[in-house]
Each structure stands twice: as structure tokens, then as C-alpha cells.
Amino acid sequence: MEVKNKRVILTGAAGGMGRILAAALHAKGAKLALVDANADALHQVAAQLEGSYPVAGDLSSAEGCRIVAEECSELLGGIDLLINLAGINSFSAYEDENPDKLELMMRVNLLAPMWLARAILPSLLEQNSGRIVNVGSIFGSIGFAYFTAYSTTKFGLRGFSEALRRELADTNIKVTYIAPRAVKTPMNNDVIMQMGEATNMNMDAPEDVVKKIIAAINNDRKDIYFGFPEALFVRINVLFPRLVDKALAAQNRIARKFAKNK
Numbered sequence: 001m002e003v004k005n006k007r008v009i010l011t012g013a014a015g016g017m018g019r020i021l022a023a024a025l026h027a028k029g030a031k032l033a034l035v036d037a038n039a040d041a042l043h044q045v046a047a048q049l050e051g052s053y054p055v056a057g058d059l060s061s062a063e064g065c066r067i068v069a070e071e072c073s074e075l076l077g078g079i080d081l082l083i084n085l086a087g088i089n090s091f092s093a094y095e096d097e098n099p100d101k102l103e104l105m106m107r108v109n110l111l112a113p114m115w116l117a118r119a120i121l122p123s124l125l126e127q128n129s130g131r132i133v134n135v136g137s138i139f140g141s142i143g144f145a146y147f148t149a150y151s152t153t154k155f156g157l158r159g160f161s162e163a164l165r166r167e168l169a170d171t172n173i174k175v176t177y178i179a180p181r182a183v184k185t186p187m188n189n190d191v192i193m194q195m196g197e198a199t200n201m202n203m204d205a206p207e208d209v210v211k212k213i214i215a216a217i218n219n220d221r222k223d224i225y226f227g228f229p230e231a232l233f234v235r236i237n238v239l240f241p242r243l244v245d246k247a248l249a250a251q252n253r254i255a256r257k258f259a260k261n262k
């Protein structure tokens with residue numbers, strides 16, 4: 001799908017990747033409704049992108065998502081492309097996770113994309129065109145220690161993307177699932193960065209990831225996993241999960257020290 005002149009909802013538009021993706025989509029001629037909970041940052045992003053609409057909103061409830069979808073659709077005169085990018089993470093030993101944070105992560109990372117897709121699908125079906133892009137993670141295919149809750153939400157998002165893609169196979173509505181590996185954005189706090197360094201975790205620049213997201217949309221990709229060897233590990237994990245258990249064991253022991261000493 002060429003993004004030029006397409007009516008696009010981008011969630012998480014004020015975040016580390018979101019603001020770069022918003023600018024890249026704008027440069028390519030997309031019509032943008034930019035959504036984020038951080039209203040101040042969102043308005044700053046939108047102010048730089050002439051003609052884009054900032055839609056400040058909290059996506060952690062079904063009603064919040066319904067209102068956001070309706071407002072974006074009214075502002076743009078319909079929707080061609082929904083990019084579910086907003087997300088939150090947590091780096092923690094699972095026994096230390098806050099139950100409320102667990103629920104919030106499920107809401108923002110998994111349910112919000114589902115609620116937004118549900119809200120716009122009737123209009124996409126009516127026009128028989130459109131695309132839903134769900135930004136997951138390599139952790140949505142490889143369950144990652146101390147990101148257990150986050151991995152769980154992204155596994156769900158991958159499953160949702162696959163099932164919905166199959167459900168829509170006889171229509172002209174496409175679903176793309178995108179799985180970056182770690183990216184240098186504010187999502188990764190100092191402790192995660194230190195853990196990443198200690199475990200030699202590969203981290204991409206957000207500009208590079210954004211280029212690949214645009215290419216995936218342009219090339220009508222069904223799914224895409226970024227980075228070597230991570231993308232290969234995703235395949236190996238399906239066939240030989242015990243090998244991956246072993247390969248990650250030493251790294252997990254190092255990560256535990258950071259997760260417990262936050």
C-alpha cells in the first residue's frame with residue numbers, strides 16, 4: 001500500500017518511534033490523525049506536520065478507543081490505514097509485577113489494537129479496502145524472561161493479527177504484523193539499557209526501524225521480523241524451543257540481577 005493520500009490513524013505518535021514514523025508518513029503525503037496519551041508532546045509533534053490532526057486520548061479502555069476512532073474518522077473523512085504503535089513495557093521479575101500494571105499492559109498493548117480495529121472495520125468492509133498494522137515485538141515470538149508480561153501481550157497481538165488476517169482473506173483489507181527487536185527509545189529506561197549492554201542485546205536506531213515499517217506497508221507484507229540473528233531465532237524457537245531455552249539461559253541470569261535490583 002502506498003501511503004500517499006491515505007487517511008492514517010497512528011497511535012503512540014508522540015513516542016520515540018511514533019514521532020519519527022509520523023514525520024516519515026507526512027513526508028510521503030499521508031493524511032494523519034495522530035493519537036497519544038501525552039497531549040503536550042503530541043501537540044508539539046503535530047505542530048511540525050502541517051495538516052495533521054492531534055487526537056489526544058487514552059487507549060486503555062474500549063470507550064476511549066471508540067471515541068478516538070470516531071474522532072479520527074470524522075477529521076480525516078474515513079480511514080485507510082490504522083497503525084497500532086502505542087505500547088508500554090515492564091522489565092521486572094514476574095513475582096514483583098504490579099497487578100494493575102499487568103492489566104494496563106494487556107489493555108494498551110493488546111486490547112487497544114483489538115478495540116480500534118473493531119471500531120474501524122465496518123467502514124473498511126464497506127469500502128472494501130484498508131490495512132491494519134500491528135506493531136508487536138520479537139518478544140511476541142520468543143518469550144523473554146523478565147519481560148514476561150510484555151511478551152504475553154505481544155504474543156496475543158501476533159495471534160490477533162494472524163487470525164484477523166485469515167478472517168479477512170476474501171476481502172481487500174490487509175493485516176500486517178511487525179516485530180522489531182530492541183529499539184533505542186524512551187520505552188527502554190536506564191536499567192533496561194544497562195541490562196541490554198551487559199547481555200549484548202542488539203538495539204536499533206528508531207529511524208532505521210521506521211524505514212523498515214514504511215517499507216513493510218509499501219510492500220504489503222503480512223508479517224516481518226527485524227534483525228539478525230533475532231529473526232532467525234524466531235524460526236528456531238518454533239521448531240526447537242529447548243535449544244532457545246539453553247541459548248538464553250546465561251543471558252537470563254544476568255538480566256535477573258538488573259530486574260531484581262531496580
Ligand SMILES: NC(=O)c1ccc[n+]([C@@H]2O[C@H](COP(=O)([O-])OP(=O)(O)OC[C@H]3O[C@@H](n4cnc5c(N)ncnc54)[C@H](OP(=O)(O)O)[C@@H]3O)[C@@H](O)[C@H]2O)c1
Binds near residue numbers: 036
Ligand atoms: N522500544 C523498543 O525497544 C521496542 C521494541 C520492539 C517493539 N516496540 C514496540 O513499538 C511500539 C512503540 O514503542 P516506542 O519505543 O516508540 O515507545 P515509547 O517511546 O514509549 O512510545 C509509546 C507511546 O505510546 C503512548 N501511550 C502509552 N500508553 C498509552 C495509552 N493508554 N493511550 C495512548 N497512548 C499511550 C506513550 O505515551 P506516554 O509517554 O504518555 O506513556 C508514548 O508516547 C510499542 O508498541 C512497543 O511495544 C518497541
